[in-house]
Amino acid sequence: MADQKPPVSFIGLGAMGFGMATHLVKQGYAVTGFDVWGPTLEKFKAAGGLTATTPAEAVAGKAFCVCMVATAQQAQSVLLEGPNAAITTLPKGAALLLSSTVPCDYVQSLEKSLEAAGRGDVLLVDSPVSGGVARAADGTLSIMAGMSDAALAVARPLLAEMADPAKLYIVQGGIGAGSNMKMVHQVLAAIQILAASESMGFADQLGLDLAKAQAAVLASDAWNWMFEHRTPRMLTEFKPIASAVNIIIKDTGIITAEARRSAFPTLLTSVAEQVYYAGIGRGFGPDDDSSLIRLYTEGKGKIGPVHGLAENDEAKIELVLGLLRGVTLCAAAEALAFADAVGLDLDQVFDLCINAAGGSKALEKFGPEIIKAFRNGTAGQGWAAADGGVVLESIAGELQAAVEEAQRIKAPLFLGSASLTAIRLALQTGTAGLAAGAVVKSRPTFYQPYLITANQICTYLVIFRVGRGLIKNHSMEAITKQHFLHHGKANAADPDEKDNCHLCQIRSFETHSTLPITIINTTRDGATLPPDFRFIDKSIIAPDVPVLEDSFRAGCSCEDNEECMYDTCHCLDELAPDSDEESDEFGEPRRRKRFAYHSQGVKAGLLRSNYLETGEQIYECHAGCSCSPDCPNRVVERGRTVPLQIFRTEDRGWGVRCPLPIRKGQFVDRYLGEIITGEEADRRREAAEMAAHKDVYLFALDKFSDKDSLNPMLAGSPLEVDGEYISGPSRFINHSCDPNLRSFARVGDHADKHMHDLGLFALRDIPQYEELTFDYVSKSGDLEEDAHDPSKRQDMTICLCGTEKCRGFLW
Numbered sequence: 080m081a082d083q084k085p086p087v088s089f090i091g092l093g094a095m096g097f098g099m100a101t102h103l104v105k106q107g108y109a110v111t112g113f114d115v116w117g118p119t120l121e122k123f124k125a126a127g128g129l130t131a132t133t134p135a136e137a138v139a140g141k142a143f144c145v146c147m148v149a150t151a152q153q154a155q156s157v158l159l160e161g162p163n164a165a166i167t168t169l170p171k172g173a174a175l176l177l178s179s180t181v182p183c184d185y186v187q188s189l190e191k192s193l194e195a196a197g198r199g200d201v202l203l204v205d206s207p208v209s210g211g212v213a214r215a216a217d218g219t220l221s222i223m224a225g226m227s228d229a230a231l232a233v234a235r236p237l238l239a240e241m242a243d244p245a246k247l248y249i250v251q252g253g254i255g256a257g258s259n260m261k262m263v264h265q266v267l268a269a270i271q272i273l274a275a276s277e278s279m280g281f282a283d284q285l286g287l288d289l290a291k292a293q294a295a296v297l298a299s300d301a302w303n304w305m306f307e308h309r310t311p312r313m314l315t316e317f318k319p320i321a322s323a324v325n326i327i328i329k330d331t332g333i334i335t336a337e338a339r340r341s342a343f344p345t346l347l348t349s350v351a352e353q354v355y356y357a358g359i360g361r362g363f364g365p366d367d368d369s370s371l372i373r374l375y376t377e378g379k380g381k382i383g384p385v386h387g388l389a390e391n392d393e394a395k396i397e398l399v400l401g402l403l404r405g406v407t408l409c410a411a412a413e414a415l416a417f418a419d420a421v422g423l424d425l426d427q428v429f430d431l432c433i434n435a436a437g438g439s440k441a442l443e444k445f446g447p448e449i450i451k452a453f454r455n456g457t458a459g460q461g462w463a464a465a466d467g468g469v470v471l472e473s474i475a476g477e478l479q480a481a482v483e484e485a486q487r488i489k490a491p492l493f494l495g496s497a498s499l500t501a502i503r504l505a506l507q508t509g510t511a512g513l514a515a516g517a518v519v520k521s522r523p524t525f526y527q528p529y530l531i532t533a534n535q536i537c538t539y540l541v542i543f544r545v546g547r548g549l550i551k552n553h554s555m556e557a558i559t560k561q562h563f564l565h566h567g568k569a570n571a572a573d574p575d576e577k578d579n580c581h582l583c584q585i586r587s588f589e590t591h592s593t594l595p596i597t598i599i600n601t602t603r604d605g606a607t608l609p610p611d612f613r614f615i616d617k618s619i620i621a622p623d624v625p626v627l628e629d630s631f632r633a634g635c636s637c638e639d640n641e642e643c644m645y646d647t648c649h650c651l652d653e654l655a656p657d658s659d660e661e662s663d664e665f666g667e668p669r670r671r672k673r674f675a676y677h678s679q680g681v682k683a684g685l686l687r688s689n690y691l692e693t694g695e696q697i698y699e700c701h702a703g704c705s706c707s708p709d710c711p712n713r714v715v716e717r718g719r720t721v722p723l724q725i726f727r728t729e730d731r732g733w734g735v736r737c738p739l740p741i742r743k744g745q746f747v748d749r750y751l752g753e754i755i756t757g758e759e760a761d762r763r764r765e766a767a768e769m770a771a772h773k774d775v776y777l778f779a780l781d782k783f784s785d786k787d788s789l790n791p792m793l794a795g796s797p798l799e800v801d802g803e804y805i806s807g808p809s810r811f812i813n814h815s816c817d818p819n820l821r822s823f824a825r826v827g828d829h830a831d832k833h834m835h836d837l838g839l840f841a842l843r844d845i846p847q848y849e850e851l852t853f854d855y856v857s858k859s860g861d862l863e864e865d866a867h868d869p870s871k872r873q874d875m876t877i878c879l880c881g882t883e884k885c886r887g888f889l890w
């Protein structure tokens with residue numbers, strides 16, 4: 080048996096590594112182990128393993144190496160550093176399975192280091208594990224592995240040997256994706272390990288019998304895996320030590336560092352991390368993490384008599400359950416939102432977490448609706464609870480009761496208070512009946528309170544400086560001050576002034592609480608937005624533009640969103656089918672049509688690459704269709720997807736950027752304005768001092784214009800959108816010869832083709848705060864010719880986009 084299995088080297092024989100390595104020995108592998116701790120090597124020898132005194136000695140001649148050290152620094156040291164590093168003797172083409180929990184960017188950098196060291200032949204596998212010591216020892220771990228196809232072909236049998244067959248997750252995305260998956264799982268672990276201590280500490284402070292409180296939680300919908308596995312050790316003086324505080328604090332550090340790198344808010348994990356630090360400060364680092372209950376009980380009895388309101392055990396247990404329900408719901412939302420932000424497949428994340436140590440009833444119950452909201456692009460908007468579904472307000476109410484009782488008895492609820500804040504943020508719009516899963520809505524709006532606070536601080540500073548005569552000009556700051564001081568009061572401000580206030584205009588938009596538009600000028604030029612400019616959130620149709628009769632209008636009659644992917648959907652009439660004929664459930668023939676957006680997976684809602692490349696028009700389902708508003712073929716219809724900031728550039732007037740990262744293919748915003756006839760547009764061009772200047776704001780809706788069309792609306796001169804004086808934030812987007820956005824014609828009702836939308840989509844991933852740009856010049860040939868003619872050149876406007884591809888001139 081042994082000679083049929085390849086020899087394996089195993090570096091790192093800590094609690095988990097020892098279990099995994101001895102399991103392989105039991106399965107008949109010749110395993111050579113290395114660890115810096117001598118007694119462990121002796122133990123491994125006694126368990127049938129072979130031992131080596133250096134990593135280089137361990138891996139020599141073995142086609143497989145599993146590395147299970149504790150940290151990225153240790154991995155770097157044993158694999159790459161010094162004369163005894165594994166890399167010096169690892170055979171050509173060997174599979175290297177890094178199973179330690181490390182940051183995604185470390186394992187990606189390891190791949191590069193191997194390349195740079197001339198060891199690109201090594202088949203690296205990014206394969207962190209989860210499941211605890213017992214499952215490591217019996218080969219039933221959850222393993223999340225990202226790697227190349229070549230590495231998968233070689234490493235799969237060994238991975239399968241160590242994993243439960245249903246829990247070996249091959250994560251799409253290559254090296255780094257496995258670590259990201261583990262990181263997201265650890266969001267749940269980090270929060271729920273502490274929540275076990277917090278809830279039992281609260282129970283203790285309430286005077287409950289801990290075994291009774293534990294049993295009530297285990298039988299309830301507040302159940303979570305960590306609670307079930309941590310609380311028994313709270314009743315046996317934190318013994319045996321199964322997982323030390325020092326371990327979870329390492330993983331928590333990886334999560335919060337990656338969150339900072341991705342500019343993602345991890346409210347609960349960050350709070351948990353601080354509590355863990357408080358724990359290690361008291362010397363609890365090497366202790367079992369269940370021992371953190373001591374942080375919650377140490378104050379008991381030290382602050383004189385306290386009086387809670389809960390009168391009996393039943394009422395007290397309800398408070399404990401309310402606390403855990405709120406925290407586990409927020410943990411599920413935080414983990415899934417982070418998974419979405421790092422581009423993981425949410426279905427796979429769900430499947431993994433629900434079956435691993437991150438599992439909870441809250442994730443099981445609310446995870447699917449949160450995932451659906453991300454897929455539809457509605458996660459930031461909130462949604463109503465289904466009939467009989469759990470309403471977020473009720474979870475908030477129970478959690479608030481727990482937080483208030485804890486305040487009365489002076490007991491700390493770190494996670495409970497943070498969760499209540501997250502839920503209150505999500506409920507801020509005041510929408511009644513918001514579904515429990517809609518707590519995820521608080522993720523995008525985390526920025527909002529900070530923005531408001533920052534604005535207020537600025538305002539107070541301005542008031543102070545104006546009061547002292549330090550600000551004299553009519554700057555953006557002074558306008559902000561005017562707005563904050565006078566426009567909030569009923570009847571206080573001159574109605575015209577209020578009507579013309581840009582801040583009042585943008586604050587009146589429905590999306591203001593979730594996707595705010597902000598205006599900022601940090602240059603010294605004191606400029607404000609043009610006073611004659613007005614913000615709108617829908618285009619305005621000029622009175623002389625003929626409006627189509629209702630009898631021409633049509634939408635699809637698809638019974639469900641699934642049907643909108645087939646040629647039976649009228650909205651897709653003008654697209655070619657891309658599959659052979661198939662039959663629906665009634666035997667009716669139909670063919671699949673690929674509409675403009677990805678409909679599922681990590682790219683759901685993003686525009687497909689072929690559209691980004693060709694600029695082809697987009698046909699969407701719309702308000703006149705029978706499919707539901709969350710049909711995946713309604714993206715532009717749902718409106719702007721990101722907050723935007725209009726900022727003053729140093730050299731090109733105002734520009735636009737986004738405080739959040741934008742993904743390739745993501746819809747950003749429409750170009751809005753007054754929709755006017757072609758004749759009116761020409762009249763405005765003539766009246767302008769410089770036609771080319773006016774042209775910048777005029778966009779012809781000519782994507783479907785055709786002089787031979789039978790539709791007079793398409794045969795005549797096209798309508799145009801004028802955004803100079805009335806528009807949305809996209810009117811301030813500057814030109815670049817190497818842009819990050821592109822404009823697309825988007826049609827809803829086919830009867831409206833002459834009045835199509837102009838939707839701006841991201842051509843590539845755009846980091847937060849990078850200026851947004853699109854190419855103003857659709858055909859640059861004439862421009863290049865003119866630039867060679869000195870007489871024309873002198874009247875041309877120089878382009879300041881500053882990119883390597885700059886053509887030199889705007890027009």
Ligand SMILES: C[S@@+](CC[C@H](N)C(=O)[O-])C[C@H]1O[C@@H](n2cnc3c(N)ncnc32)[C@H](O)[C@@H]1O
Nearest residue numbers: 731732733775810811812813814877878879880
């Ligand atoms: C649609 S507006 C964009 C917003 C504008 N920056 C503002 O402050 O209102 C177009 C005008 O911005 C300026 N602009 C935009 N992109 C530019 C570029 N790449 N180089 C120079 N000027 C640019 C030009 O003055 C142009 O007429």
